[in-house]
Amino acid sequence: MPVKPDDANVKEANFKAKLGEAMKKAKSLTAFLFGPEDLVAVDIGTYAIKIAEVKLENGAAHLKSWGYIPLAAKAEASPEEKKAQIINELRAFIIKKGVKVKEVATALSGNSVIVRYVKFPRLTKSELSATLATEAEPFIPFDINEVQLGFHILSDIVEEGQKMMETVLVAAKRDVVTMRLDILQGAGLSPTIIDVDSFALENVFEMQRDPKAEMGATLYLNIGHSVTNLSIIENGVTRVVRDIFISGNTLSKAIMKAFQVDFNKAEELKKTYGIIVDPAEKEKALQEGQREALGVSQAVVNVVKDMVGEVHRSVDFYLSQGPERSIGRIVLMGGVARLKNLSKHLGIELKVPVTVLDPFSIFKDAPADLPADLAPSFGVAVGLALRRNKDWL
Ligand SMILES: Nc1ncnc2c1ncn2[C@@H]1O[C@H](COP(=O)(O)OP(=O)(O)OP(=O)(O)O)[C@@H](O)[C@H]1O
């Protein structure tokens, strides 16, 4: 092991102390053993913050409060300004809604976090904890001293006579984790769980899954503003998980370019028109010279084509992993799931039924003021709010 420079050691010690302090504050003994009954989830996306406060009672989940705080208008702000803005918004929300819970779950995705399915020689959990940095180093494309590592042992296997174990490895850039902790603590909350977007989404999937109705695996696409989380789940087990950097922002940029308009106008055009899928509708738009509708549809379809290419790559990888594998359905989430005719278009392109998931559908007593048009954006927040006792990082 290379000797770390002193300042890296100091930084690491500071980081651990900070994390330890936060965790100590957050976890009473019962909460530590069973997970908190009541948890507030804060999904800080690049477009909007999504908040869900959930109480678990006798196995049922109750939504106590929710919040949607748009952020995109101030996209040009510096990281420090963005941090201050988010802290202020969160504080205001907590006061306004009278949120008493301090335990908070949050998740990371995109460039700052990496997930790898890795086979290690069989070790106990504590043995792997002790040697994690050394074992993980070959699989992590970041400097191992600059990441926070987490793992979960999936199953024991025997490969070529060797006892091995299948493991999920998670590495998150330490500065990003620290930034997130600073924001949540700055808002007066106690970070209890730091998860990964795709894994948080699995919780929603588990809650609404009907094993009897399953025909093949489910492909999830959580299409946000900066990133699309893709996962393929087979009989409740995640087989593929990756982030694709084609998302809402890519669509808006394509529209900006096609129409020579600014970001806000492109957002408006994107949300107004979406995709024209019906040939008769397209013909009508051509005859009537609907320049905007046709131009937006064309720009969006070009971007979606790239996304479909990435989806095909992941599906091919999954299908090549074993016989009798198939994708039975595609489930869309994230703000872009609302794009007009996207699910229809993807269904035609990928030849699989596509549905848009409303994560709030898992609550029996969801309040009436929940906005249906924002619902698909809440996948990560709702999934996180269901998390108990599963800390990744
Ligand atoms: N009705 C709509 N039609 C098309 N796009 C929409 C619609 N509503 C929202 N969007 C887009 O959805 C995106 C925001 O989705 P979401 O809230 O899931 O992102 P985020 O979680 O903040 O981003 P990320 O996780 O990628 O950082 C934006 O690009 C926004 O323009």
Ligand SMILES: [Mg+2]
């Ligand atoms: Mg998101």
